Amino acid sequence: MNLSRSRTLRLAGTLAAxxxxxxxxxxxxxxxxSLYTLMGLYAIVAIGLSLLIGFAGQISLGQGAxxxxxxxxxxxxxxxxxxxxRLVSEAGIDPALAVVAAPILTGLVAAVIGVPLLRLxxxxxxxxxxxxxLILLAAIFAQSGFTGGQDPGLAVIEPLEIFGLQITGVTGGxxxxxxIVWGLVLVTLLVALNLVGSRAGRALQAIATSERTAAAAxxxxxxxxxxxxxxxxxxxxxxxxxxxxxLQFLSxxxxxxxxxxxxxxxxxxxxxxxxxxxxxxxxxITWLEHELRELGARPSLLGFDLPDQAPQVFSVGVFxxxxxxxxxxxxxxxxxxxxxxxxxxxxxxxxx
Amino acid sequence: MKEFLQLVVVGVxxxxxxxxxGIGMVLxxxxxxxxxxxxxxxxxxxxxxxxALVDDIHGLVAGLAAVLVVAFIGSLVGFVAVGFRHRTxxxxxxxxxxxxxxxxxxxxLLAFGDRPHTYPTxxxxxxxxGGVLVQPQxxxxxxxxxxxxxxxxxxxxxxxxxxxxxxxxxxxxxxxLVGIDVRAxxxxxxxxxxxxxxLGWVLLTPVDPVNYDSDVRIAINGFAAAAFGGLASxxxxxxxxxxxxxxxxxxxxxxxxxxxxxxxARQYELAAALVIMLVLIGWRARNEVHE
Numbered sequence: 001m002n003l004s005r006s007r008t009l010r011l012a013g014t015l016a017a018x019x020x021x022x023x024x025x026x027x028x029x030x031x032x033x034s035l036y037t038l039m040g041l042y043a044i045v046a047i048g049l050s051l052l053i054g055f056a057g058q059i060s061l062g063q064g065a066x067x068x069x070x071x072x073x074x075x076x077x078x079x080x081x082x083x084x085x086r087l088v089s090e091a092g093i094d095p096a097l098a099v100v101a102a103p104i105l106t107g108l109v110a111a112v113i114g115v116p117l118l119r120l121x122x123x124x125x126x127x128x129x130x131x132x133x134l135i136l137l138a139a140i141f142a143q144s145g146f147t148g149g150q151d152p153g154l155a156v157i158e159p160l161e162i163f164g165l166q167i168t169g170v171t172g173g174x175x176x177x178x179x180i181v182w183g184l185v186l187v188t189l190l191v192a193l194n195l196v197g198s199r200a201g202r203a204l205q206a207i208a209t210s211e212r213t214a215a216a217a218x219x220x221x222x223x224x225x226x227x228x229x230x231x232x233x234x235x236x237x238x239x240x241x242x243x244x245x246x247l248q249f250l251s252x253x254x255x256x257x258x259x260x261x262x263x264x265x266x267x268x269x270x271x272x273x274x275x276x277x278x279x280x281x282x283x284x285i286t287w288l289e290h291e292l293r294e295l296g297a298r299p300s301l302l303g304f305d306l307p308d309q310a311p312q313v314f315s316v317g318v319f320x321x322x323x324x325x326x327x328x329x330x331x332x333x334x335x336x337x338x339x340x341x342x343x344x345x346x347x348x349x350x351x352x
Numbered sequence: 353m354k355e356f357l358q359l360v361v362v363g364v365x366x367x368x369x370x371x372x373x374g375i376g377m378v379l380x381x382x383x384x385x386x387x388x389x390x391x392x393x394x395x396x397x398x399x400x401x402x403x404a405l406v407d408d409i410h411g412l413v414a415g416l417a418a419v420l421v422v423a424f425i426g427s428l429v430g431f432v433a434v435g436f437r438h439r440t441x442x443x444x445x446x447x448x449x450x451x452x453x454x455x456x457x458x459x460x461l462l463a464f465g466d467r468p469h470t471y472p473t474x475x476x477x478x479x480x481x482g483g484v485l486v487q488p489q490x491x492x493x494x495x496x497x498x499x500x501x502x503x504x505x506x507x508x509x510x511x512x513x514x515x516x517x518x519x520x521x522x523x524x525x526x527x528x529l530v531g532i533d534v535r536a537x538x539x540x541x542x543x544x545x546x547x548x549x550x551l552g553w554v555l556l557t558p559v560d561p562v563n564y565d566s567d568v569r570i571a572i573n574g575f576a577a578a579a580f581g582g583l584a585s586x587x588x589x590x591x592x593x594x595x596x597x598x599x600x601x602x603x604x605x606x607x608x609x610x611x612x613x614x615x616x617a618r619q620y621e622l623a624a625a626l627v628i629m630l631v632l633i634g635w636r637a638r639n640e641v642h643e
Contacts, residue, residue: 059443059446059447061450116634119634120633120634122442122443123387123442123443123446123575123583124579124633126443126446127387127572127575127576127579127633128630128633130568130572131572131626131629131630134568134569134572134623134626135623135626135627138623138626139623142623257568258454261450261454264447268447309461309462309465309466310462312458312461313458313459313461313462314458316454316455316457316458316461317454317455317458317459319451319454320451320452320453320454320455320458321451321455322451323447323448323450323451323454324432324448324451324452324455327440327444327447327448327451328432328435328436328440328448329436331440331441331444
């Protein structure tokens with residue numbers, strides 16, 4: 001009785017917060033909105049990664065690769081597969097279809113490479129996923145005829161329309177696009193919460209504790225790990241596809257290795273395996289990165305002249321320090337640690 | 353045949369430098385259980401310090417100074433990476449060293465900019481051995497690497513500090529029981545490994561320019577070399593580095609010949625290296641299952 005009541009309360013709270021997040025999409029100025037959209041996109045990726053690291057105990061340093069794959073799949077399907085036909089309009093498929101196809105294709109790729117990859121454990125998997133990201137980047141650079149490469153890049157100017165409603169216009173994402181992104185964050189959150197509470201969620205928790213024990217208890221370890229790997233890749237692919245239509249321009253510069261590490265920072269800050277934490281981590285880290293870049297872009301700071309590389313140095317350096325401090329002193333995540341601190345401050349209440 | 357030998361010569365020298373990074377990773381992993389991602393950053397730091405110093409002082413002194421400074425930085429990294437109050441798991445330590453690598457990368461970008469750096473080799477011409485062009489610098493890298501690996505093995509067997517490291521590698525708990533301070537061991541292991549990595553790139557930089565963000569590539573290749581021996585054997589890590597270096601050169605060298613691929617093959621150099629590494633560690637993981 002008590003349990004189901006707290007669950008209902010939590011669900012109501014989540015729905016209310018989600019509605020607020022969607023409502024906020026229409027209230028922000030266009031400048032703030034693009035940052036807000038990015039927060040939502042990263043939140044979708046972070047939820048998937050948090051499940052993968054926190055529940056299946058699989059550290060992926062290549063989540064940015066799936067994000068990039070989703071973005072390029074959606075972009076290339078929209079502008080047309082054949083580079084020579086791209087100048088002719090309508091060479092590709094309907095953008096809305098491309099957005100649906102991108103996460104499915106990304107998930108399929110993850111399913112194929114996941115089979116050999118997930119046989120690796122711990123350190124090996126971390127390095128292998130990082131290698132995966134680098135291989136994809138190399139392929140994007142090398143096949144520049146197909147992907148546009150770094151120069152001229154890939155312009156995805158076709159506006160995204162769903163059932164006649166315009167989602168992105170000539171100038172990029174509209175408020176409607178932002179609202180859809182945050183709506184999807186809410187959906188992802190609910191799906192993830194449902195998964196955590198289900199039989200599959202308990203099986204995954206068992207795997208995170210000990211693969212051997214889980215296998216002994218009759219859990220099909222590799223099947224569960226693969227499914228979660230595919231789910232998290234699909235979520236990253238979906239976010240990437242929506243990103244392609246927000247920016248309307250893709251270049252490998254936007255998908256560096258640092259992106260993958262940034263996703264890990266978001267999850268580490270929010271708490272491994274905490275679904276809400278992943279959203280908060282994504283929002284906080286995206287905001288912080290934006291602020292640090294602005295700070296670094298100033299000509300001088302505290303009397304020192306700042307070099308051209310300052311925005312990059314600031315954001316990378318600060319994230320590095322955050323990562324080190326959080327893992328060293330708050331291994332369960334900054335957010336759960338904060339919660340513990342508040343609970344400790346509160347007077348102890350005896351429950352009957 | 354000449355072309356094959358030429359590629360092997362280049363491969364052995366870059367492979368030797370990867371081997372040094374891999375040996376460092378093995379040393380740290382065996383003694384502390386940590387896979388050190390910052391190993392690549394130590395190599396980059398070694399190369400960059402050398403470039404900065406070599407104009408002002410004698411090359412030998414500059415190289416020695418670069419190696420010692422990086423070894424000192426390595427000892428600091430080791431002190432932090434072990435974690436505090438036994439709460440830090442080995443995988444958490446990997447993430448910590450990843451953070452440290454990022455920090456070093458950003459500081460390198462600030463200090464050295466985003467251009468590749470190199471310095472002129474002291475040898476004025478290459479040797480021509482039966483039509484195969486051999487840069488003396490390649491021989492220097494390969495020779496010094498072999499010497500360093502041998503000295504390390506000897507040091508582990510013959511010195512007290514080396515014995516402590518070996519004891520820690522055998523059983524950390526038992527080592528603690530006989531009074532060996534695990535943190536002190538980590539500091540020593542990190543310092544030695546950092547020095548080795550730096551040494552590799554102090555020597556390799558004239559033939560392979562180093563950039564502030566070369567660390568990821570070096571760390572991944574070093575890990576692959578170490579993974580060749582299951583992160584457990586210094587000898588196999590050395591072999592792994594050489595195999596990796598030669599295999600990469602051969603793939604890149606001969607991919608040019610495949611019609612239709614031509615010019616694009618060069619751009620796949622890193623990708624080829626990574627695929628080789630994935631196959632290597634996949635093969636290794638399979639062996640572990642059977643053991």
